[in-house]
Amino acid sequence: MSEYGLIGKKLGHSYSADYFSRKFAEYEMPDTYNLFPIPSISVLPALIESHRELKGLNVTIPYKEDVLKYCDILSEDVENIGAANVLKIIRQYGDDGAVYSIKAYNTDWHGFAESLLTLGAEMGIIDKDSHLMKDALIFGKHFPRALVLGTGGAAKAVVYSLRFMKVAVTLVSRTPEKVKGFTDCPVIGYKEITKEVMDQNLLIVNTTPCGMYPDVDEAPDIPYQYFSSKHVAYDLIYNPEETKFMRLAKEHGATVKNGLDMLYNQAELAWSIWDL
Ligand code: NAP
Secondary structure, eight states, X not given: OOEEXXXXXXXXXXXXXXXXXXXXXXXXXXXXXXXXXXXXXGGHHHHHHHOTTEEEEEEOTTOTTGGGGGOSEEOHHHHHHSOOSEEEEEEEEETTEEXXXXXXXXXXXXXXXXXXXXXHHHTTSSOTTOOHHHHHHHHHHHOOEEEEEOOSHHHHHHHHHHHHTTOEEEEEESSGGGOOXXXXXXXXXXXXXXXXXXXXXXXXXXXXXXXXXXXXTOOOOOOGGGOOTTOEEEESXXXXXXXXXXXXXXXXXXXXXXXXXXXXXXXXXXXXXXTO
């Protein structure tokens, strides 16, 4: 029996735990998926030492970037993005006892890109049998410019995806002057989002946790009155299913999408990384 799980600071209800537990049941596997709320990423080595059956971990807020210093091998995507959300724990048993190494992956960027293609197909701008490598640029042609709200680990994966689709990104931060780690990306403050900026950027992606359960009455501070039927408002949050950001954008005609497809897409990829 192998163990898998999720590390993060505060872990409430976990959709990943539901997802993997359901898969284990479906395939009649004895493996388990457990939640590991940890107060600091520095306890990761002790956690891996004490859970000898642990083969893989998902990583969530706020450790996606800090976890890298505990990893031995970084996938190319992680090198480029600077954040990881999936760890594979590779154990070897030799004369000195058990040793392990950690390989870090980022499946968020792929999960996000795939979900944009699904949305593109729903909107009728991309074929239903779309393929990321083939159709990424078609989505980019329809949405050549995007605003990405937030500048954390999730934003890094989203920016990487959008660049792959040849979408020009402008980041939005509460403190633009402090933002680091995004090269060649203009960063503006929320007050700088004018009607002109909204008209130029028809794809708006919320990568902040603003509006996530239990803070469901919150929404990023943007001028919702400038949304139109040409806009797509994409929220990475999936709990609640419709966030205040989505509701306000929809009231002005925008097409909206939550982060559930992205979550499931990235979990499917984690499943294959762990060789399940
Ligand atoms: P994070 O690092 O904690 O926050 C992201 C950024 O949001 C911060 O760097 C900050 O940027 C901004 N921010 C934080 N709190 C805010 C607030 N109260 N109001 C406005 N802006 C705020 O989190 P993350 O790991 O990037 O994840 C962000 C969200 O994406 C979470 O809700 C997470 O659940 C979701 N997510 C979903 C999926 C999925 O599969 N659907 C995958 C990954 C993440 P500034 O300081 O520059 O403003």
